[in-house]
Amino acid sequence: MFTTHSIFNKMNELGAAKVPFFFMIDFLKEKGEVIPLSELNNDILFEVNSSQKKSINKKIKFEKFPLNYEDYLKRFEVVHQNLLFGNSYLTNLTFPTKIETDLSLDEIYEYSQAKFKLKYKDEFVCFSPERFVKIENRKIFSYPMKGTIDADITDADKLVLEDEKEAAEHATIVDLIRNDLSLVADNVHVTKYRYLDKVKTNDKNLLQVSSEISGDLEDNYQEKLGTIFDQLLPAGSICGAPKKKTIEIILEAENYERKFYTGVFGVFDGENIDSAVMIRFIEQINNHLYFKSGGGITAKSDSFSEYKELIQKVYVPIY
Template sequence: MNELGAQKVPFFFMIDFLKENGEVIPISELSDDIQFCFHTPKKNTDPKQYSFLRNPIPYSEYIKQFKIVHENLRLGNSYLTNLTCATPIEINLSFQEIYHFTQAKYKLNYKNQFVCFSPETFVQINQGKISSFPMKGTIDASITNAEKIILEDEKEAAEHATIVDLIRNDLSLVAQNVTVNKYRYIDELKTNDKTLLQVSSEISGDLGENYYSEIGTIFDKLLPAGSICGAPKKKTVEIILRAENYNRNFYTGVFGIFDGKNVDSAVMIRFIEKENNHLIFKSGGGITAKSNCENEYNEMIQKVYVPIY
């Protein structure tokens, strides 16, 4: 990434959760089996009729994982831990069709191995300014006074504050003049069966003049993404690896492009993967000391959806 950036050669990149695997490919050399699009406007074509069935892990299994996380939070080993699960799903659409019909800010269909339709920016670099937009806090928009409820919820406010502080500290590792430009604003996300409200913030800072040749170094310092692990990051990742009984792989990693001048990238959430000829949807949420296990379980399930509407 540093080498191609220094040469101002446009490239695609993809990095997994633990920074153990990835791809860095010049745009001119990309094969047809890697498809991606960013900030695509809603298509006017009607989506194909489809069926969607989710088979979440039993609550009794989830609570065992939750207890590991919650005990570490109680002991002060973490302030916020993102706990995720793998949910088997059934859908009568191919990955190509899911990629085509879903409505999302960032979409990726990687070699028919997984498809991602993410609403969350990781970082953007535009004319030497780096910005991040962490998303923490989700509620069903159909609930009466949903926006007021989510913004006044003490647990959600604490969770969001922790992530904003973490991202601000992370950006300070690579940038100067880091500031929170917007704090806890509402994004609207449509799913196949409902609309969700998601709470976001905007944080930015200034990079040095030679950032082109340091793109890989910047991402190495910032990953894994704070919004999908927690704080403090190193210890929280250890807790995640103990509590979760599956491999995230590229889920909660990042993918993006360098266009020769600027960078745009997404956190790989809203993610369906093929595993032994079965489809697995990976989802989760942030756990704090004030979290309620049943509520977190329901949020994990709520995030298993395809945004086709």
């Protein structure tokens, strides 16, 4: 496993040689893997921009044991006070939830219906609905996702799009990502703003709100793939704004290690690149499974609503 700058140097080296490779980078950009596709083995399984739909032929056991609301509230207050003091405009607060399921990590990987899927050894599995960046024909695209609601609620689409807190949170992240892309690209602009995607899960349907932002890269961008990702990470949608101070707040409030959760993974095909944010993430720790999830907190956030959203995001998209 590579550490810090060697991750990005290797991406630059392979990109310049146009060698197809897989990569994954943890939340704090401290560890990662960069492996030519010709050298990959079955320890790492992944799908990028998948449209596969495979149903499982059994009733699923899936139980969750979240931290209690009182413990969540203590961490929420750390974030909320920083927001009120103006140290952050938006902070993504996450926690691990212990789960019990009769699904193996292999089954979760195989049957999860998600655009982006990754299984890393016997350590974790990710089934992410959120693309990080796509680079195609000298153009870079990013798709920040902020805003989730139970799709079966009456007028759910209207409620989530008209919710003042959700709108402010989404606008903040779009502005942050637009600024991030401007570090590596020209002519950066929002091409689609606040559109809805439907996600089906093992127990309900969700609506999630995304936007599309694009920009133009230099002709030799393949030589700078690692440099580009180094400048863009951590992903704005899973930390907040301003990024540097908000990460300090996250480390103080969460009091656990995200590791690869909320990092990114992706693939370079020799010409173009596609990648995902590692959300919807199940990790095996000491023979127990933990689902890491969270949400964006603003000064207007209600603690109990945020607590319920954290639990709502603990699911598998298997049916």
